[in-house]
Amino acid sequence: MSAKPDEDILNHNYDPAYRHLLKAKEIAQKENVSPELLSEINRAIELYQQRHTYCEGQTTQPSxxxxxxxxxxxxxxxxxxxxxxxxxxxxxxxxxxxxxxxxxxxxxxxxxxxxxxxxxxxxxxxxxxxxxxxxxxxxxxxxxxxxxxxxxxxxxxxxxxxxxxxxxxxxxxxxxxxxxxxxxxxxxxxxxxxxxxxxxxxxxxxxxxxxxxxxxxxxxxxxxxxxxxxxxxxxxxxxxxxxxxxxxxxxxxxxxxxxxxxxxxxxxxxxxxxxxxxxxx
Known part of the structure; x- marks a missing residue:
């Protein structure tokens, strides 16, 4: 039993740092930056998502x-x-x-x-x-x-x-x-x-x-x-x-x-x- 996630919450659009990470990824892909830098940006985005999922999982589920x-x-x-x-x-x-x-x-x-x-x-x-x-x-x-x-x-x-x-x-x-x-x-x-x-x-x-x-x-x-x-x-x-x-x-x-x-x-x-x-x- 778990509620469907609100897309705004799931995508972390409340957090400007997350929005800027997404923009940085977009620019990095266009500029063809080093794979190491793009990998770090992707990992940072992934960590935002994982923290949200982890906190939700550690919280009492709704009645x-x-x-x-x-x-x-x-x-x-x-x-x-x-x-x-x-x-x-x-x-x-x-x-x-x-x-x-x-x-x-x-x-x-x-x-x-x-x-x-x-x-x-x-x-x-x-x-x-x-x-x-x-x-x-x-x-x-x-x-x-x-x-x-x-x-x-x-x-x-x-x-x-x-x-x-x-x-x-x-x-x-x-x-x-x-x-x-x-x-x-x-x-x-x-x-x-x-x-x-x-x-x-x-x-x-x-x-x-x-x-x-x-x-x-x-x-x-x-x-x-x-x-x-x-x-x-x-x-x-x-x-x-x-x-x-x-x-x-x-x-x-x-x-x-x-x-x-x-x-x-x-x-x-x-x-x-x-x-x-x-x-x-």
């Missing part, structure tokens, strides 16, 4: 329900659904959290003894289901999704899983939904942010201004390396400026302890300093 959800998402006719007006924007399987990332989120959820989780940006429910599987029987995941068609699709996927009933989907603009949750005094032990990148700063500020993150809670933010653009200075992604802005906001925020991990397209783990001992001299 049957999660595996089915991942595969159905990868095989779904997203372009046709948009043309038919079933969804409001052109979605891509690349928006799916891969198994390695979901298992990391699941581990953090379990280790934190979380009971309440919030997801900002549902898509088809991959991360939501991972968190739901790690929550106790009375636990709950609240997932925010802007598009009703995608929300309905995610619901159909989640309803096939034993833990899917723990996920509540709220359709509408995330900031409005977050405001309502705060008004109802809801707090979350885990918050996973993976929505529109130009909204990250607003979502981040709202989380702390409206006290949505529970004491001792963890905020997990996806795509903070954005195909390498924030540190490479390249413009591989059109909206990478928003991630660079967000990363700087977090870096300058002395209220939080943060660590950025190069998992998939980059993950930020963010906690309050009082929960990590950063206030100590």
């Amino acid at each position: 049957q329900a999660l595996d089915t959800l991942i595969n159905e998402t990868l095989c779904y006719p997203w372009k046709d659904a948009h043309k038919k007006g079933e969804i409001s924007y052109v979605a891509s399987p690349r928006m799916l959290s891969g198994n390695k990332e979901v298992q990391l989120i699941k581990s953090i959820t379990s280790a934190s003894k979380a009971r309440m989780a919030l997801e900002i940006g549902l898509f088809t429910g991959c991360a939501s289901l991972g968190m739901a599987e790690a929550l106790p029987k009375d636990g709950k995941v609240v997932s925010l999704e802007i598009d009703k068609g995608i929300g309905d699709l995610a619901r159909s996927f989640l309803d096939k899983s034993p833990a899917g009933h723990k996920v509540e989907i709220i359709v509408g603009p995330a900031l409005e939904s977050m405001g309502k949750l705060a008004a109802n005094k809801m707090k979350f032990d885990i918050i996973f942010m993976d929505a529109n990148k130009d909204g990250y700063v607003s979502y981040y500020k709202t989380i702390f201004e409206k006290d949505l993150l529970a004491s001792g809670g963890t905020l997990i933010v996806d795509n903070v390396l954005k195909s390498g653009d924030p540190y490479s200075g390249e413009k591989y992604e059109s909206n990478s400026w928003a991630i660079s802005e967000f990363n700087e906001v977090v870096l300058q925020d002395d209220r939080v302890h943060k660590v950025m991990l190069p998992v998939r397209d980059g993950i930020y783990l963010i906690r309050r300093t009082e929960d990590t001992g950063d206030w100590l001299p």
Whole structure:
């Protein structure tokens, strides 16, 4: 039982070093360089691929329900659904959290003894289901999704899983939904942010201004390396400026302890300093 690999992940297009290696190979072949040099370039490319495969193999495989959800998402006719007006924007399987990332989120959820989780940006429910599987029987995941068609699709996927009933989907603009949750005094032990990148700063500020993150809670933010653009200075992604802005906001925020991990397209783990001992001299 293993999910089909997302081609963007398999080809490591998130990593600019890998992209440049592929370009170097192309140039080397045209320039007819020495076999030794071309062999080293090929070996470097091979090592990138082998590391990915090795890490995936060393990671807990998805549950049957999660595996089915991942595969159905990868095989779904997203372009046709948009043309038919079933969804409001052109979605891509690349928006799916891969198994390695979901298992990391699941581990953090379990280790934190979380009971309440919030997801900002549902898509088809991959991360939501991972968190739901790690929550106790009375636990709950609240997932925010802007598009009703995608929300309905995610619901159909989640309803096939034993833990899917723990996920509540709220359709509408995330900031409005977050405001309502705060008004109802809801707090979350885990918050996973993976929505529109130009909204990250607003979502981040709202989380702390409206006290949505529970004491001792963890905020997990996806795509903070954005195909390498924030540190490479390249413009591989059109909206990478928003991630660079967000990363700087977090870096300058002395209220939080943060660590950025190069998992998939980059993950930020963010906690309050009082929960990590950063206030100590």
